[in-house]
Each structure stands twice: as structure tokens, then as C-alpha cells.
Amino acid sequence: MNAPLFFQGRNPFDDPVDRILAEIAMSSQLPPGLHNKATQRFKAAREHLEADARFEGDVEHFYPQGSMAIDATISTRGTDNEYDLDFITQLGGRFRSMQPLAILKEIEDAYRNYPVQKVARQTRCVTLYYADNMHLDITPALRAYGRLDREGWITHAKGPNASTDDHLVDMNAYGFIAWYRERTPTEQRLAKAMRDHWLAMDKALQAAEVDEVPEQCNFIVKNTATLALQLLKRFRNIGYANYSGRIPPSVMLSYYAGMAAQPDMSLSDMMIRQATWIIGDIEQASRYGRLLHVANPICERDVFTDRWPTSIAQQNEFAKMLKDLVAGIQAAKRGDMAPNKLMDWLRHGFGDRVVTLAADRMADEIGGSVERAEQGYGRRGGIILPSAASIAAVAAPSIVRAQPHTFFGEKI
């Protein structure tokens, strides 16, 4: 029989260390219910702009970029329930001859009476703030004709007045997303495991809020590289929670996730691989007294590190954080950390609330499985949970299923 031409990936819920990491990712991600809301808001924002007389016929494209486009959205830095979603609006017509600040102001004006809590013009985008802590960043772009599809420039202008510092910045977000997707194909086993767990979690949340459960969920992490990327972003967000300046950019981390992607790796190994790749590049740059330089692989003028790092010390600090992350994951994989110490380390790296939620879910699921005697054990005593046990028992008769029993004894 020929080998299949696609990779299944690994179910992160089959391994305890990967499981707690996956649970943490789930607690940090944009929940499926909110994703549906984000999709509706994206559609409404686009239609609003297209209906504005000043933009009529000049909105050439309106599409998601960044984490929204690669299913890697996690809560914003310093928060557990705020989400930034990024969109590009490619403008043509009269906008092609306008200055960056004028374009940004025009978009700000278009949304002035939009039904959101606040509209704010930033240096490169206009942000719509919703009452439920969702933020939509709308970045205007101009197409560079003669180059790749949707390649062009985005606006950069601090305002409030026009300045000689205002300029257009090269970008090809669309091409980068295509590059990332090509390098990180769907791993069916992982995608199904994440989907099942997400829907179960979302159902529980929705039930608690007496809301309807979405019938369809298209927003699923489809491969281990992206799941590891979410965790690296979360780790960065917590590490820099009290910083006021710029932090290692998400698009740079996405680049490394794409570069390091390799099918059928475990989640923990993938995190180590991505982090080690970044550490290597930073150390190489620092060795020669250079700043880390990462560009869009399909548009070298689109520099992902144009605003971070600004010093060698800054990049070395991030490398040090990543080394601590790698050392911690490796210790957990070796079994060198007692579970209470593991929790301390996870809380420090990924945040108290999400780690507590993740461990609680794990405890409820595994404890329930023990109570119902649904799990099995391999020859080395490794727990095999119900989802895998039924399959494993067929393939490996050495799996021992525990008979029902009731813990007894004293509290000492």
C-alpha cells in the first residue's frame, strides 16, 4: 500500500505535556463564538466603507491579515479577553495620489459615527473598539502595479499634522499569508482534536452565558506549527506585559513558525524548534553587532523587524526569555518538574488565569475518566485517555484498562 501523501499530525491531547500546552493555547485563543462575531464585524466594516460616497468604487480589496488570516489570534498583550484583529483595505482611484496622513484621516472620518465604543487613528491603521474588548485594525494599502498580487504600500503617519516623517511602507501581507499557508498544511488529526475540544469548551461557555452555540466553526487551528506559534505569542505577551514600548512583532514570530514548520512533530517539540530557530538568528546577529533583520520571504522590502528590535540588548533579552522557555519545556518533557512546580513555571510564562483554566479542564476530564474507568495504561504506565484508548486497544492489546474502583483512605 502506498503511503498517504498528507500528514495527519499528532493529537496534542495524547501526551500530558503537550496536552497542558494545548489547553493553555485554547484558553488564550479567540473562541469560536467570538470568531463568528469577528467575521460579521469584518463584513459590516467593509460594507460600511464601500457604501461611503468618498470611497465608492475605490475599495479594491478588504481582507484579513496577520493572525486572523492564519488562525493564530490570541488575546492582546496584558489581557486575557481582548482581541486585536487586523484587516487591509486596498484603495485605488483618488487615494493613490493622497498623502499617508490624509488617507488615514479619511478612513477615520468614514467610521466617525460607526456604532462602536471608540474609533482611533493610529500610525498605520484606524482601530474600531467594540464594547466587548474586540478591536478591528483597518490598515489602508495602495497597490504597487507590476509587482505580485496585492503587493504595495501601507501608510505611516503619526499625526495629528502632516510631517516629513510620513511615508509609505512596503508590504505584501497577502503574499505572506499564502507563503505561510503553503508551509503549514492541515494536519487532520490535530485539526480534528482541536475542533472537538474547542467546540466542547465553547459549548460550555455559551451554555453558561445562555447563548446559542454556533452551528459551524471554520476557525480551527489546522497544524502544530500554528498552535506552537499561538503559545509563543502568548509567552511573549506575558513576558512583555509590563513593557510600554514595542515588543517582538507577531508577524516576525509567524515567519519563524513558517520557516520551522515540519509535519508530524509534537507540540512541545515544535515550540522548542521555533524558539531555538529565533534564538539562533538573534545570536548570529548579535555576534556581528547587528540587529535582527527579518523580511517578508516573498517581498524583501517588507521588513518585519522595522520597528523592533531597536538595540542589540533588546534582541538579546528576547533570546534569553526564549532560552528559559526551551529549558522549561525540556525539563517538563524529561519529567524533572513536580506538577506543582510545573504549574508555577507555566503560570509565570503563560499567565495565571489561562494556566489555571487549562489545568482545571485537564483535571476535570482526566479525573472524570478515572472515575468512569474509561482510560487505559501502556506498558510504561503512561495514561491513555478514552479518545486514544479505543484505537490503541485494537492496535496494542498490551494496553491495560483500569477496572472501576473507588478511592478511599484517610486525609493525612
Next chain:
Amino acid sequence: MAGALSLDEQRAAMKATWPKFNERGIDRQTQEIRWIGKCRPQFVTYTLEIRYQLLKYPKVRVLTPELVRMPDNPEGAIPHVYPPADDPTLCLFDPAQHQWDPTMYIATTTVPWSYDWLACYELWLMTGRWTGGGRHGSLVTNNGAEA
């Protein structure tokens, strides 16, 4: 007890099911046997000792690492064990429910139940909650069998 498995039957089942457990002494006179083995149900590797004297309840201890105590926890400093506090044995079943008797294989009851205990113990350390069920009660003896 009618139908009780012999020590040799228990030994054979342990050897076939859990190759990582080694016999560390059998006393034919007292009908007693001891196994030591390593396992890693979830996060940490443990060394377990199982002692069994024919017709009595098996006793399971965690030899390494030392069990972590949480003195202020509502479940106790360590839940679901038998004293002494400095050398506890795991309490894996409720004697009142007759969940174990000498007609049962240690390999398919005591060992996986010990792994269950370790899994729940680790999650208890992580969350402060014992989610594997059970009830607390004092030591019960049953026909001279010491739990």
C-alpha cells in the same frame, strides 16, 4: 479463600503485563512477595513498591520521589492514603464495596489503580482539587485483611 489466585499466578500476570516491575523477594513461608517498578502516568516518573501477602490486601507505596504535601488543602495534606503520615500507603479501593479480593489479579487492578491514583495526585497538586472521586474514611479490616 476459594478461587484465590496463587502467588505464582500473580507473579506470572505481573511479569506478562508490566515488564517494568521487577520482583524483589518472595517469601514462600509467609506467602509474601514484593515488586518494585517505575512508571510515568503523566508528568513525573515514580518508583512504586507493591507488597502482597496471600489473602491480604496489596499495599502500594511511592518510593520516589517523595510525595508532596499540601497541609492546608481541604482533601488533607495527602488525600486517599493510609497512615503513617511519613510513610503512607495508597488507598486504591473502598473495602466496604468489596472491589478487591484475592481472586483478582494485582496486574489488572492494583497496578492500574495506582496509576489512576498518581494521575489524580498530580492533578490535585496542579489544581488543589481531587477530581478522581472516592470517599474518605478510616481504616477497615475485613476478615483479618488489612487495607
